[in-house]
Ligand SMILES: [Zn+2]
């Protein structure tokens with residue numbers, strides 16, 4: 001039995017629950033994920049396509065489908081937060097890791113970097129950038 005965990009968007013209008021039963025965790029450095037996230041990479045968990053129960057705000061979930069690649073993104077139409085989406089193949093549910101509380105993701109589930117050939121040269125790949133607990137003064 002897997003534990004049920006809850007996630008949602010930043011504005012709080014969209015929420016969902018799913019079983020912590022993941023079969024993949026990928027940090028995707030492809031050019032599309034960089035542009036969609038505005039960051040170095042997407043962080044996506046994968047689980048069974050039917051492993052989700054929407055608790056609130058499902059009507060606020062918007063989807064973007066790339067016109068030429070098998071690529072989609074779901075987001076809250078109020079606050080823009082990334083949300084779970086069934087992949088184009090219909091066989092899996094993509095769950096943005098940041099849409100779940102960090103402590104709810106099983107510690108033994110280690111992410112893998114994918115599309116590394118496209119990674120941004122400015123990405124702190126050796127984790128050597130200065131660490132600050134808040135915005136530096
Ligand atoms: Zn929202």
Ligand SMILES: [Zn+2]
Nearest residue numbers: 028029030033
């Ligand atoms: Zn990607």
